Amino acid sequence: MKSLDAKLAEIKANPASRAFILADAKDADMAFGVRAMGPRHYLSSHGAQAARFSPEVWTREEFGHRNLPEFLDIIREVVGQGLVDIMLMSASVNEQLAIKEGLFRKSHVTPAARANDATDVWAVRHGSYLHEPSHPFRSATIDHIQCGQAQCDRSADDVPGANLGLYSITFVNNLEQDLASLQAFKEFRIEAERKKFRYFLEVFDPNVANGIPPEKLGEFINDNIVRSLAGVTSAGRPLFLKIAYHGPRLMEELAQYDPNLIVGVLGGSAGTTHDAFRLIHDAQKYGARVALFGRKINNAEHQLAFIEMLRLITDGRIAPDEAVRAYHNILGKLGLQPKRPLEKDLLLTDQAMSYGGSPTRVSVPVAANPLAPAIAPGAAPKPPAGPAANAPAWPVRPDGSPDFATMTSAERRAYDADRLKRRFG
Numbered sequence: 001m002k003s004l005d006a007k008l009a010e011i012k013a014n015p016a017s018r019a020f021i022l023a024d025a026k027d028a029d030m031a032f033g034v035r036a037m038g039p040r041h042y043l044s045s046h047g048a049q050a051a052r053f054s055p056e057v058w059t060r061e062e063f064g065h066r067n068l069p070e071f072l073d074i075i076r077e078v079v080g081q082g083l084v085d086i087m088l089m090s091a092s093v094n095e096q097l098a099i100k101e102g103l104f105r106k107s108h109v110t111p112a113a114r115a116n117d118a119t120d121v122w123a124v125r126h127g128s129y130l131h132e133p134s135h136p137f138r139s140a141t142i143d144h145i146q147c148g149q150a151q152c153d154r155s156a157d158d159v160p161g162a163n164l165g166l167y168s169i170t171f172v173n174n175l176e177q178d179l180a181s182l183q184a185f186k187e188f189r190i191e192a193e194r195k196k197f198r199y200f201l202e203v204f205d206p207n208v209a210n211g212i213p214p215e216k217l218g219e220f221i222n223d224n225i226v227r228s229l230a231g232v233t234s235a236g237r238p239l240f241l242k243i244a245y246h247g248p249r250l251m252e253e254l255a256q257y258d259p260n261l262i263v264g265v266l267g268g269s270a271g272t273t274h275d276a277f278r279l280i281h282d283a284q285k286y287g288a289r290v291a292l293f294g295r296k297i298n299n300a301e302h303q304l305a306f307i308e309m310l311r312l313i314t315d316g317r318i319a320p321d322e323a324v325r326a327y328h329n330i331l332g333k334l335g336l337q338p339k340r341p342l343e344k345d346l347l348l349t350d351q352a353m354s355y356g357g358s359p360t361r362v363s364v365p366v367a368a369n370p371l372a373p374a375i376a377p378g379a380a381p382k383p384p385a386g387p388a389a390n391a392p393a394w395p396v397r398p399d400g401s402p403d404f405a406t407m408t409s410a411e412r413r414a415y416d417a418d419r420l421k422r423r424f425g
Contacts, residue, residue: 004085004110004164008239008262011289015259020284020314021240023086024307025267025294026075027114027166029068030090030139031121037066038298041336044073072097074303079109081304083311088112088166088292091140095148099161113145115165115188115199118181120207133177133208134170136184142197154195165192166242168202171224173210182228189236200290201225201238202266218246222254229261240264240290245279248286255287264290271296273306273327273345277320281313301338305330321346322415392418 028036049069120134146159240262300306394411
């Protein structure tokens with residue numbers, strides 16, 4: 001059984017479960033074109049896969065981004081690592097890796113493909129599409145995603161390609177535009193149900209001016225999701241949602257509304273490493289059960305280490321700020337130069353959630369700043385917990401595991417320092 005299916009079943013059977021679905025979104029070629037593969041500072045263990053057609057005219061370093069063969073190597077490496085549950089790809093990459101290579105046949109990772117590419121993801125160089133209201137559009141067909149051709153052989157239960165897709169919709173608070181998007185979504189749902197194709201639903205924030213105050217945007221999105229799915233029976237519903245994180249209250253509002261509606265968050269674009277780690281931590285804390293990180297993984301200095309930190313956070317084994325320090329420690333041991341010094345990478349900043357990095361920005365609330373001073377000037381530090389001299393300087397549960405729920409900031413820092421010392425020396 002794929003880990004995705006096992007976790008979905010566990011979440012539905014036990015709402016208190018810590019099961020968390022992590023997806024790597026490697027579908028950016030349907031948005032950014034040539035630049036989609038990301039910067040070349042990180043390559044898989046196979047290294048460069050470059051062909052030099054005219055070395056007297058250009059050098060590989062001039063371009064600064066990976067090519068498709070290098071990108072495919074990274075996907076193979078991430079799938080081999082086995083820490084993600086879903087690998088999201090374009091239909092063409094899905095054909096190469098899932099259908100032709102059979103990369104996912106013996107893996108617990110579920111392949112998925114972007115099922116539509118509305119105009120608000122057309123982030124090509126020098127284009128103006130991102131600044132115009134989103135229009136619905138689909139490059140890929142369900143049959144091409146499932147089997148790589150216009151019509152699948154449906155005599156067997158299995159398909160050689162992906163049987164999971166991402167469908168995205170963007171509400172812009174304009175009746176004509178939103179009606180057209182919903183009509184296209186309806187047509188997709190009916191086709192998906194007929195062809196037994198599973199999907200998850202991505203709901204973007206408006207990509208243009210919409211007359212809604214920023215602090216009310218999450219309410220607009222939540223209401224549109226519930227309203228749009230109210231007329232959809234279980235046979236046509238998404239497996240889960242992918243939305244921008246608008247903070248604790250609005251995440252809890254949507255997550256508690258319907259236990260059968262599993263909520264996930266998107267990672268967004270720019271930001272510090274702490275932004276990414278804190279986002280997944282807080283989203284999970286307030287009800288999210290899925291995270292799909294694309295550019296935050298693809299632009300990381302070391303993707304496998306970055307993914308490992310995400311998984312440790314969602315498993316409750318490491319705190320976001322601790323994960324930043326551990327990640328930088330790993331980069332140092334690998335001889336990799338971080339994009340930011342540690343002190344800057346520990347900062348929390350506003351998150352850009354739109355495909356182009358603007359104009360939509362979401363200020364992600366932080367429940368507790370782990371870098372804030374925990375002890376007032378002149379005050380004595382809190383004594384270590386426990387009667388024994390060698391007891392840990394933080395509260396523990398009866399089984400000896402750290403009790404994060406009752407830790408103060410000072411106790412958390414002591415725990416972080418001890419853990420890093422034991423792990424990395």
